[in-house]
Amino acid sequence: TGENIEQLEQKAEIMKSRPPPPKTPTVFDLEEGVFPVFHCTQEIPCDPCTSVCPRDLIKMSGDSILSLPYFTNEEPCIGCGRCVAVCPGLAITLADYRKDPDFVYVTLPSELGEKRIKKGDIVHIMSNTTEIGDYKVERVRILKEFPKTELVTVKLPKEQAKEATGILVQRVESYSEPMEIYHKEALADEAIVCRCERVTAGEIRKWIRRGIVDMNELKAITRAGMGACGGKTCNLLIQRIFREEGIKDVVPGTPRPLFVEVPLGIFAGTKKEEEK
Incomplete structure (x- = not known):
């Protein structure tokens, strides 16, 4: 139908487009209740936050997957944190103005693997442009749907609540000096290889050691490469793990585009066999 063709054309433009x-x-000017704060800066094909909100309060600007998300505020947010946990880019925080007139409880995502953050720990909060400071962890949650992402809550002054974007993991000055010859260490088992599907290097390594050398099989078993980005990041990391395991003969994966362009004449039966 005409509607289906239009949808295919829209998907074609998305697949061909560059960020x-x-x-x-856009900073939301609301300062009451609880609501998500979006720190996305790239208009890329990514919208998992719109599908996990139990009240359907997150939309994309212009209803396009290439747009930035926003909070509709059509009804109160319940502060479940699913949008914070699901974001592949860790670009969503949750601001809660309900508990303290002078401070805001801000929930940030953390994916540090075995280095779990605990209530009472002191963490260093960052914005996109600067360091905000050290703050005590008030609460840590892990949603059962997203077991590899911690939701870390700290209490921040109002003027900094919407600026907070993440937790500092390592300071620049703590990096070691570069070596003359670069020796890349193996990826840690807890390292996230596929952010879209939350697949770790350890999971990939486990199946490789069991004899899997086919990228398509790995995708089917672990779901790595099935996310919104189409495997643009994880495919390279999986190939790296194969090299770390000393495996050179790897069966490449089969690209699965959203659609294949086919002349309408094929469906109408007007094209001859040799023209197909």
């Missing part, structure tokens, strides 16, 4: 220059996220 535009980064944008400055």
Whole structure:
């Protein structure tokens, strides 16, 4: 139908498009209740946050998957944190103004593997442009749907609540000096290889050691490469793990595009066999 063709054309444009220059996220001026704060700067095909909100309060600007998400505020947010946990880019925080008139409880995502953050720990909070400071962890949650992402809550001054984007893991000055010859260490088992599907290097390594050398089989078993990005990041990391395991003969995966362009004449039966 005409509607289906239009949808295919829209998907074709998405697949062919390149990310535009980064944008400055729109800051929501609400200062009551609880709501998500979006720190996305790239308009890329990514919208998992719109599908996990139990009240359907997150939309994409212009209803396009290439747009930036926003909070509709059509009804109160319940502060479940699913949008924070599901974001592949760790670009969503949750601001809760309900508990303290002078401070805001801000929930940030953390994926440190075995280095779990605990209630009472002191963490260093960052914004996109600067360091905010050290703050005590008030609460840590892990949602059963997203067991590899911690939801870490700290209490921040109001003026910094919407600026907070993440937790500092390592300071620049703590990096070691570069070596003359670069020796890349093996990926840690807890390292996230596929952010879209939350697949770790350890999971990939386990199946490789069991004899899997086919990228398609790995995808079917672990779901690595099935996310919104189409495997643009994890495929390279999986190939790296194969090299770390000393395996050179790897069966490449089969690209699975959203659709294949086919002349309408094929469906109408007007094209001759030799023209197909």
